[in-house]
Amino acid sequence: MSVFAPIGRRIGDGTIRGRVKGGDASPTSIVFLVLLWLSLFLAFAFLVTLIVTTIIEGSPRLNGMLLTEYPASRPEEAGARPAILGSMMVIAFTALMTLPLGIAAGVHLEEFSDRNNWWNRIVELNVQNLAAVPSIVYGLLTLGALTAIGVKDKNIVIAGATALSLLILPVIIIVTREALRAVPIEIRQGSLALGATPLQTLFRQTLPSAVPGIATGSILALSRALGEAAPLLILGALVFVSFDPNGLLSGYTTLPIQIFNWTGRPQEEFHILAAATSIVLLALLLAMNAIAIVIRNRYQKRW
Amino acid sequence: MKTLKFAGLASTLAISALVLSACGGQTVDPNSDALAGAVVADGSSTVAPLTEAAADLFRDVEAGVNVTVATSGTGGGFEKFCAGETDLSNASRGIKDEEAAICAENGIEFTEIIVANDGLAVVVPAGNDFVQCLTVEQLNTIWGPEAEGTITSWNQVDPSFPDVELALFGPGTDSGTFDYFTKEINGEEGAIRTDYSPSEDDNVLVQGIAGAEGGLGFFGLSYVTENADLIRAVAVDGGNGCVDASEATVQDGSYTPLGRPLYVYVNNASYAEKPQVKSFVDFYIENQAEVAALALYIGLTDEQVAVAKDELATLG
Numbered sequence: 001m002s003v004f005a006p007i008g009r010r011i012g013d014g015t016i017r018g019r020v021k022g023g024d025a026s027p028t029s030i031v032f033l034v035l036l037w038l039s040l041f042l043a044f045a046f047l048v049t050l051i052v053t054t055i056i057e058g059s060p061r062l063n064g065m066l067l068t069e070y071p072a073s074r075p076e077e078a079g080a081r082p083a084i085l086g087s088m089m090v091i092a093f094t095a096l097m098t099l100p101l102g103i104a105a106g107v108h109l110e111e112f113s114d115r116n117n118w119w120n121r122i123v124e125l126n127v128q129n130l131a132a133v134p135s136i137v138y139g140l141l142t143l144g145a146l147t148a149i150g151v152k153d154k155n156i157v158i159a160g161a162t163a164l165s166l167l168i169l170p171v172i173i174i175v176t177r178e179a180l181r182a183v184p185i186e187i188r189q190g191s192l193a194l195g196a197t198p199l200q201t202l203f204r205q206t207l208p209s210a211v212p213g214i215a216t217g218s219i220l221a222l223s224r225a226l227g228e229a230a231p232l233l234i235l236g237a238l239v240f241v242s243f244d245p246n247g248l249l250s251g252y253t254t255l256p257i258q259i260f261n262w263t264g265r266p267q268e269e270f271h272i273l274a275a276a277t278s279i280v281l282l283a284l285l286l287a288m289n290a291i292a293i294v295i296r297n298r299y300q301k302r303w
Numbered sequence: 304m305k306t307l308k309f310a311g312l313a314s315t316l317a318i319s320a321l322v323l324s325a326c327g328g329q330t331v332d333p334n335s336d337a338l339a340g341a342v343v344a345d346g347s348s349t350v351a352p353l354t355e356a357a358a359d360l361f362r363d364v365e366a367g368v369n370v371t372v373a374t375s376g377t378g379g380g381f382e383k384f385c386a387g388e389t390d391l392s393n394a395s396r397g398i399k400d401e402e403a404a405i406c407a408e409n410g411i412e413f414t415e416i417i418v419a420n421d422g423l424a425v426v427v428p429a430g431n432d433f434v435q436c437l438t439v440e441q442l443n444t445i446w447g448p449e450a451e452g453t454i455t456s457w458n459q460v461d462p463s464f465p466d467v468e469l470a471l472f473g474p475g476t477d478s479g480t481f482d483y484f485t486k487e488i489n490g491e492e493g494a495i496r497t498d499y500s501p502s503e504d505d506n507v508l509v510q511g512i513a514g515a516e517g518g519l520g521f522f523g524l525s526y527v528t529e530n531a532d533l534i535r536a537v538a539v540d541g542g543n544g545c546v547d548a549s550e551a552t553v554q555d556g557s558y559t560p561l562g563r564p565l566y567v568y569v570n571n572a573s574y575a576e577k578p579q580v581k582s583f584v585d586f587y588i589e590n591q592a593e594v595a596a597l598a599l600y601i602g603l604t605d606e607q608v609a610v611a612k613d614e615l616a617t618l619g
Binding site: 070071072073074152153155236237238239240241242243251261263264265266267268271 | 341343345348351352354355356358359362369370371372373374375383386387388503504505506523525526528529530597598599
């Protein structure tokens, strides 16, 4: 990403790595380099072990039935169809609710708000803090809000999507601001100098240039929401659903909840099923991240 | 014009999602004499596999009925049940007076139905060769609140046991299993030493016990049968000699005090007014043997089935 490019260049030219490569063989830098590689290797080894063991464990049940069947009490007949559909539906509504709101808020804070205003500074500080709040808190918040407005059945798609939207909204605001900040000020000045209004500048110049950054960040945030179970469990998420979710008020289950439920069963076959479902979740996450990369590569601009 | 394309794509998505949501809610089966609607169950995660199995079998009979099961725990389930949010509440213990009071306050009348039997097994690693039977007093010595920090070795429980460090595992405070065990063994619900390793996931307990030489823990009998290569259950002496935990001893009531019934609480109004709830609950009891077998629990005795049917008959 363009934000990090200058920093990367600086590292390559001058500091630690550059010097070691350029012949600075002092023991300290060598030890430091080894330590860096070691920690990288450790993280990578954990990841590979986790993925490989999950794939090996889950592979016997990674078949069409997993995608088309409903949960059942005989593990050999069970599938994760409602969980897959539920996850997709909840994420779709989460995206619909957060993206416009988050991007608009980010644009306002970065392009239009007066940064010297104490009120705006408080909002900024809050957004940053909210991004670090544990996900369960958003579940509790949604639960409290729904109870306050008297919603009885809290296990509905719109409730889950609201909790997840609250969870990733601060992240989307932050990535929008980062992406806008990476657009050189000269682009805005040039546009304004040619007589465009601030809004025209935003919609025709600044925002289009920031699309790759916003899209990448948003999809990564949505991937996080896809893997969340805690806020949905607080809302009374179902562990057994024998129908497809079909709208905002429909009951639903999601992949992490289905996995959570199956790993708690006594039968070994259910654990295999849980591992196979984890692979499906992993595949969905990888697909979303791949879309992020494609969007970034396709629309990226360099100045 | 890349932005325009992007915006176009986004708005198409938005519109299609709105159209989808417009026809939201549950589907109603167009077939008129088939039942439709929802049956909402919540509560104990121990009982959930039973209700799921019943729902699973019921789907073959009445495909139009949506049975949903959630697992908020026995206590959490009653909270929703007494607020009128659920039709059925799964429970691994009887309803408490204060919970029943909330139900009464909200005008929720209910009926308690026993749907299966469960044995709480006291478990040691498969390789343990010195413990065959534990009395309730010995269990109390090990698990009582006053044992905390003092009873740390097996030979403190019985001098004939070797000097092996006790490694204790059990369910956490949210589970009905925990409430039941503490009440039966330590005399007071919730009274237990706190220096044991708790987990709500029984498979974690199995791994913990199997991995410690002096491991000891308690959970549902089905986890013992499924992990016979790792762990085994010890017999329990409730005052009438050592009794092994098994289907027969749980059913005939000789496995005391750790054999227990599992309940489903039925909202009377739901049963009377919603045909799908009545149909489901009747089906549940009618097929209890198959349901219990699917969920790895112990079925009801003929007498228990008769009691359950009588209870339901009074509800109309």
